[in-house]
Amino acid sequence: MRSSLISRLIPKPSPGATPHDDDRSSLATGPDGWGGLMVAAQNGHGGAYQRLLSEISEWLRRYFQRRLPYGDVDDAVQETLLAVHRRRHTYDPRYPLGPWLAAIAKRKWVDQLRSLGRRPTEALSDDLSVGDHEMSVMSASVLGNLLDRLRPAQAQAITLVKLQGYSIEEASRETGLSVSAVKMNTHRGLARLAAFIEKTYAVE
Amino acid sequence: MQSSDALILQLSDGLAPVRRRRMLREAAFLLVLGTTEFALLLGLRLMRPDMGQMITSPYMLWKLGSLAMLAGIACTVAVRSFSPTARPRRGLIVACAFAAAAMISGMFVTPSSESGHALLNRLSPAHGALCMLSIIVLSIPMMAMLAILMRNAAPTQPGMSAVAAGVSASTCAALIFAFCCPINDPLYVIVWYSAGCAVVVAAARWLLPRCFYL
Numbered sequence: 001m002r003s004s005l006i007s008r009l010i011p012k013p014s015p016g017a018t019p020h021d022d023d024r025s026s027l028a029t030g031p032d033g034w035g036g037l038m039v040a041a042q043n044g045h046g047g048a049y050q051r052l053l054s055e056i057s058e059w060l061r062r063y064f065q066r067r068l069p070y071g072d073v074d075d076a077v078q079e080t081l082l083a084v085h086r087r088r089h090t091y092d093p094r095y096p097l098g099p100w101l102a103a104i105a106k107r108k109w110v111d112q113l114r115s116l117g118r119r120p121t122e123a124l125s126d127d128l129s130v131g132d133h134e135m136s137v138m139s140a141s142v143l144g145n146l147l148d149r150l151r152p153a154q155a156q157a158i159t160l161v162k163l164q165g166y167s168i169e170e171a172s173r174e175t176g177l178s179v180s181a182v183k184m185n186t187h188r189g190l191a192r193l194a195a196f197i198e199k200t201y202a203v204e
Numbered sequence: 205m206q207s208s209d210a211l212i213l214q215l216s217d218g219l220a221p222v223r224r225r226r227m228l229r230e231a232a233f234l235l236v237l238g239t240t241e242f243a244l245l246l247g248l249r250l251m252r253p254d255m256g257q258m259i260t261s262p263y264m265l266w267k268l269g270s271l272a273m274l275a276g277i278a279c280t281v282a283v284r285s286f287s288p289t290a291r292p293r294r295g296l297i298v299a300c301a302f303a304a305a306a307m308i309s310g311m312f313v314t315p316s317s318e319s320g321h322a323l324l325n326r327l328s329p330a331h332g333a334l335c336m337l338s339i340i341v342l343s344i345p346m347m348a349m350l351a352i353l354m355r356n357a358a359p360t361q362p363g364m365s366a367v368a369a370g371v372s373a374s375t376c377a378a379l380i381f382a383f384c385c386p387i388n389d390p391l392y393v394i395v396w397y398s399a400g401c402a403v404v405v406a407a408a409r410w411l412l413p414r415c416f417y418l
Contacts, residue, residue, distance in 0.1 A: 044221035053212040061208075078211055083418045085215045087358035089222040090288060103288040107360040107418055 034097040154189030270306035271379040278372035285365040286357030310390030332396035339400030342377035370408025374401035
């Protein structure tokens with residue numbers, strides 16, 4: 001009797017229909033319609049089940065986002081969906097689906113909290129703090145401004161050879177230029193930087 | 205890990221119909237199992253020989269009536285607790301209250317021939333240990349059945365459900381064993397039957413949640 005009513009409410013998909021065509025039924029969306037969708041799913045209706053799982057996964061996501069760290073939300077949602085799938089035969093159609101789902105979600109939340117508690121953590125040492133990097137940051141900023149005044153090939157040669165510690169040969173391989181070109185770019189770039197700095201100091 | 209959408213597609217693809225869980229069917233399984241155990245005991249001629257005369261005595265009515273009521277309450281609580289939305293705590297409190305009331309009422313049905321004996325004689329430890337062991341052994345099939353029912357259901361408080369299962373398995377076993385037990389002393393019943401039930405409940409509380417994953 002009940003299954004025939006559900007079959008009338010949710011007609012079987014026609015062969016050419018898209019997966020969601022059959023879900024445009026008179027069943028209301030949201031928690032009030034979930035019970036009907038679950039009854040259809042218990043009777044083997046895949047379309048109704050897909051729609052139900054999609055809707056409850058959104059609800060579950062909101063539920064777990066308020067209760068778990070961000071990185072664990074997806075795991076909890078999927079664990080709950082699997083539990084709903086495994087235990088769908090325990091849903092009693094005489095009652096609304098909401099409390100049934102909420103009870104399973106709460107259980108999964110508790111399981112997730114327990115697994116969070118078991119996860120190994122490392123205590124932070126007291127001497128974790130490091131000296132401030134203000135000078136390094138300032139130097140990097142000033143150097144960046146100075147290198148911007150050079151031609152790109154000169155800036156790259158100086159960066160590789162003088163800042164990153166490449167040898168002339170390694171820098172040559174890295175840039176695709178000849179060894180003499182790298183040497184020349186480095187030399188001219190440094191000379192240009194020196195001239196710019198002298199000029200700036202002289203003005204100030 | 206795959207996305208939730210892929211999981212939903214995978215779960216809904218080729219969905220087969222399921223047979224809904226029915227509590228009455230599960231209760232019927234338990235009843236059939238209990239009856240089978242009882243019939244087996246009768247078949248082995250283990251029932252006390254004077255049961256025909258004793259069945260109308262206040263002591264026997266108290267013992268069988270209390271255990272039957274307690275087994276009924278505990279089985280109902282256990283089967284109901286396997287539902288995700290069930291909260292077995294209240295049912296267990298009712299069962300405990302009923303057990304306490306039954307123990308207190310046992311004082312009024314003590315046969316006068318027993319009340320004059322020394323405490324150690326009334327408890328009869330050697331025989332009592334045997335009774336306790338019998339209750340534990342008789343509860344194993346019922347416990348196995350309840351474990352299967354619990355695995356197939358979805359209790360969201362597995363610890364409490366396990367306690368309810370332990371109480372129902374042990375009280376059913378005690379009820380069956382009560383037909384064989386030759387001792388006519390409520391104190392003996394309270395001490396040794398309670399000890400047997402406590403062992404079964406503790407084992408259920410420890411074991412059943414480990415066999416179960418929601």
